[in-house]
Each structure stands twice: as structure tokens, then as C-alpha cells.
Amino acid sequence: MKASAIAHPNIAFVKYWGKIDEKLHLPANGSISMTLSDLYSQTTVEFGDFPRDSIVLDGKEVQDPKIKNHLDLIRQLGKSHKNARINSRNNFPTGSGIASSASGFAALTLAACKAIGLNLDSKTLSIIARQGSGSACRSIYGGFVEWLHSTMSEGSHAIQLADEHYWDVRDLITIVSTDTKRVSSTSGMVQTTKTSPLYQSRLAAVEDNLKAARDAIRFKNFKQLGEIAEYDSLLMHATMMTTRPPLLYWLPATVKIMHAVEQLRETGVPAYYTIDAGANVHVLTLPSHEKKVYAALHKIDGVQNILQCRPGEDTSITNEHLF
Numbered sequence: 001m002k003a004s005a006i007a008h009p010n011i012a013f014v015k016y017w018g019k020i021d022e023k024l025h026l027p028a029n030g031s032i033s034m035t036l037s038d039l040y041s042q043t044t045v046e047f048g049d050f051p052r053d054s055i056v057l058d059g060k061e062v063q064d065p066k067i068k069n070h071l072d073l074i075r076q077l078g079k080s081h082k083n084a085r086i087n088s089r090n091n092f093p094t095g096s097g098i099a100s101s102a103s104g105f106a107a108l109t110l111a112a113c114k115a116i117g118l119n120l121d122s123k124t125l126s127i128i129a130r131q132g133s134g135s136a137c138r139s140i141y142g143g144f145v146e147w148l149h150s151t152m153s154e155g156s157h158a159i160q161l162a163d164e165h166y167w168d169v170r171d172l173i174t175i176v177s178t179d180t181k182r183v184s185s186t187s188g189m190v191q192t193t194k195t196s197p198l199y200q201s202r203l204a205a206v207e208d209n210l211k212a213a214r215d216a217i218r219f220k221n222f223k224q225l226g227e228i229a230e231y232d233s234l235l236m237h238a239t240m241m242t243t244r245p246p247l248l249y250w251l252p253a254t255v256k257i258m259h260a261v262e263q264l265r266e267t268g269v270p271a272y273y274t275i276d277a278g279a280n281v282h283v284l285t286l287p288s289h290e291k292k293v294y295a296a297l298h299k300i301d302g303v304q305n306i307l308q309c310r311p312g313e314d315t316s317i318t319n320e321h322l323f
């Protein structure tokens, strides 16, 4: 059978960077994110009597061991040995720190499970998606999402804190580079856990930051949410920069944006930045200030594009197949 799914990427306010179990993708800490509207991965999967698995990503045939492993996991759950045909596309740049692996593996998980005949609940889908790419477990849910910390595979899944209609927070993804990052998240975080002397200090601060982010969402306290997101992002990047060899994901334009956001705040505009494993900057603001923030970011040298997002929806099945 053939099935297709659509999933959105997410931006973490309190991030994960480092695992306690590499194989099962169990992170060292919980994380909290917002699923992003407008950007999506769309994936069609069909299992059949094909001579081999074939995977097409954004129009190009690829051999991706991570995708192969994920298919094997789903074949095992679906008790099938059939090969798969996969076609997937993103409507935004892949591998540049805009969490394409999150939406990609969330869409692949739902489409492949459905195509193999498994009708699973969101929690189970989240556990499976996690094993493709950690942050994908959060993209199964729309709105505001927490990935629970657990040392057991069954406990390490996301839950929805509030849906996409709850609070209209805006994320202006300010693109300064669409190049694929030199060091992937997967290998970068292994190096950080092994070599950064700051890694344990960040971990020690995470529980407090998670609580602050949860409360900020609960009380719709944007200042608190923004401050925590910015702080946690800086903590994470401090561990990246002090990794050996260093992981310096920022470009000059990244830092210019960070300064511009600080200046916006000095003039009373609520705006905060957070940065994943890449050079692009997510600038968080509220709808009534979005125009002003957009105009300020647009002027900065090196800014190529600004993608405007609000809270997005759950991963879902679509009848629009890609083949």
C-alpha cells in the first residue's frame, strides 16, 4: 500500500545536544519546542516487490544509511520484508539548521507505518520517529511540545503542552546560509559530550530552564519564554564552541542578527533569538511586532531570506502522493 504524510519542523526553546544512548537516541535532557507552520516535509512511501529500497530526496536519488535503518525498524514492527519506494521533498533548505531531519523523519515515520499497515497512536509514532532523528519525535505534535526525558525507550517521547491555536508566537527564521553544515548534529553532539568541559554545567542548568519554559508557555509570558530560549541557545553554543575540534556554526551575519535583536529590545520591541546547529537565526516575537522585526532583520548585510512561521500542526496523512 502507498501512504503519504506531511510534517513540520520545530524550533526548540530548550534544546537537546548530547545523548545517553546513541543507538536508541535517548537524549541526556528533556527539551521543549514549537512546531513551525508553513515549512514542511512531504513524504510518500510504498512497500512492494521492488528489487531494492529506493529513496528520492528533493528530486535526487540518495543512499542514506539513517533512512535505511529507520525503514528496517518499521519493517520489523510491521513484520514485513518488502522493499520500499520513498519520495520526499522539503519546501525549505535541507541540512542547514532548520531541522529538516525533524520534519523529514516525522513524515517518513507516519507514511511508512501507514503504508506497512500499522495504525499507531501519536505516542508510539513519537517513539519511532525519535529513533530516526531525535528532534523528529517533537514534530509528531503540533503547537508547543515537550520531549520527556527518560532512560527507557518507551518513556522517551514527546507530549503536546498546548496546540497550535493556543498562543500565536511568531518565528522569523533569518537565513544567512543554505549550505549543508560541515558537521552534522549527530556526530557534533558526540564530540561535545566527550570533550567540552562546559557540557556538564549546561546539563545541570537544564531542569530549571525547562521549568521556566513550561511556565512561560502556561502563563503566555513571552518575555520569560524569549529570555530562556536565548539563554539556553547560548549555553548550548558555548558547549559547541568548546568542543574539540570546535563547532563554530555562526557566521558574521549570525552575530549581526544577534546584536540587532538586542537593539530591538532596547527600543521596547519584544524579540529574542535562538540558534540550532547552523548559522541561521530564529527570531521570536509576537504578531503585533512582527512587521517591525522583519524590517530590522531585512536590512542586515548577509541576510538572504526570512521565513515567517507561527505554531504549526501535527504530522498528518495526506492524499496527495508524490508518485
Ligand code: PMV
Binding pocket: 011, 012, 014, 015, 016, 017, 031, 099, 101, 102, 133, 134, 135, 136, 185, 186, 276, 277
Ligand atoms: O534531531 P537531531 O538529532 O538532528 O538534533 C537536533 C539538535 C538541535 O536542533 C540543535 C537542538 C534541538 O533540540 O532541536
